[in-house]
Every structure is written in C-alpha cells, then in structure tokens.
Amino acid sequence: MQRIGIILNSFSKVILSKKAKDVIVKAAKIGFEVRYKEERIGILFGYVQRKVVYVKRATPYKASIAFRTCVEVDKNIFTARVKRLQSKYKLRYLGNFHTHNQVANSISSALSSEDKKPICENSFPVIEIVVCIWTSNSPVQQSQYYLQIRDEPYRIRIAAYLLSGAFPILPVFCKGADDA
Numbered sequence: 001m002q003r004i005g006i007i008l009n010s011f012s013k014v015i016l017s018k019k020a021k022d023v024i025v026k027a028a029k030i031g032f033e034v035r036y037k038e039e040r041i042g043i044l045f046g047y048v049q050r051k052v053v054y055v056k057r058a059t060p061y062k063a064s065i066a067f068r069t070c071v072e073v074d075k076n077i078f079t080a081r082v083k084r085l086q087s088k089y090k091l092r093y094l095g096n097f098h099t100h101n102q103v104a105n106s107i108s109s110a111l112s113s114e115d116k117k118p119i120c121e122n123s124f125p126v127i128e129i130v131v132c133i134w135t136s137n138s139p140v141q142q143s144q145y146y147l148q149i150r151d152e153p154y155r156i157r158i159a160a161y162l163l164s165g166a167f168p169i170l171p172v173f174c175k176g177a178d179d180a
C-alpha cells in the first residue's frame with residue numbers, strides 16, 4: 001500500500017464544485033425523504049493543489065443496506081467502483097461523503113468512530129465529508145468551517161474532516177452556494 005506523498009496536515013480548505021455540491025445535497029434530501037430516513041453515502045473525486053482539496057465530482061453509492069444512521073457496504077465492490085470511476089473521470093479518489101439525518105430533534109456534524117474507518121482498501125482517502133440535514137424555518141447561520149445551505153424546508157450543513165491525525169475540520173467552500 002502506498003501513502004500519498006504529501007503532508008496531510010498542510011491542507012487548508014476544501015472547495016466543492018457546484019456539480020459535486022448538487023449531488024451531495026440531492027443525496028441528503030432523498031435519504032431524508034424516504035420512510036424512516038436513510039443514511040446516504042457517496043464517493044468524492046478531484047485533486048489537491050496548493051494545499052487546497054478540490055472536489056470536482058461526487059457520485060452517490062448504493063449501500064447494500066441503509067439505516068437511519070448507518071450503512072453496510074461491501075468493501076470489495078466499493079473499492080472496484082472507486083477504481084473504475086477514478087479512471088473514467090481521470091480524477092483522484094479523495095474520500096467519501098455520508099449523511100447525518102436529524103433524529104429526534106438532534107443532529108451532529110461530528111465524525112463518529114465508525115466514520116473514521118476507511119471503506120476503501122488500497123486507496124487512501126484524504127477527507128470525509130459529513131452532510132447534516134434537518135428541517136427548520138430559522139435563518140441560515142454562517143460559519144467559518146461549515147458550508148451552510150438553505151433548500152426549503154431543509155437546512156444542510158456540509159463539514160469536511162481530514163482523515164489524518166486528530167481528524168481536524170477543514171473549512172468548506174462552494175462558489176455561490178453559501179449565500180443564504
């Protein structure tokens with residue numbers, strides 16, 4: 001196995017393309033709207049340049065089983081999908097996104113211990129994106145770290161974590177997406 005040849009701690013931020021952001025938001029909404037709510041996951045592709053992680057594409061991934069707060073994934077099938085899409089897109093595998101649904105009025109953007117374990121064998125992910133979704137009428141609160149999106153009746157908060165060391169949070173940006 002090969003570690004990527006860059007110092008992970010030197011990353012400064014994550015920039016989502018509008019296309020990737022739209023896929024992530026749609027996946028979160030679908031997972032929220034199904035009966036009993038389901039966690040949704042997906043794969044992130046892009047590149048790293050001058051300490052910035054550019055997410056150009058996000059692709060939803062259909063888990064074998066999805067529950068409200070967890071999914072079951074066959075690692076071999078997942079890894080094969082990552083490899084195939086990497087060469088199709090000619091972009092690097094950056095990591096995954098997964099959703100956190102509001103459950104009993106509570107929601108957290110924090111990475112769980114499960115979230116820190118890589119799904120994909122042999123390809124080292126750089127980041128994990130946590131997408132929180134809940135319903136609210138309140139105004140969107142801007143944040144230094146999260147990308148906050150209003151998509152009525154939803155509020156969506158996108159957080160990115162570096163998958164190294166103490167799993168620090170990296171600020172997320174997407175042009176035109178964070179204006180409430």
Ligand SMILES: [Zn+2]
Binds near residue numbers: 111
């Ligand atoms: Zn999680």
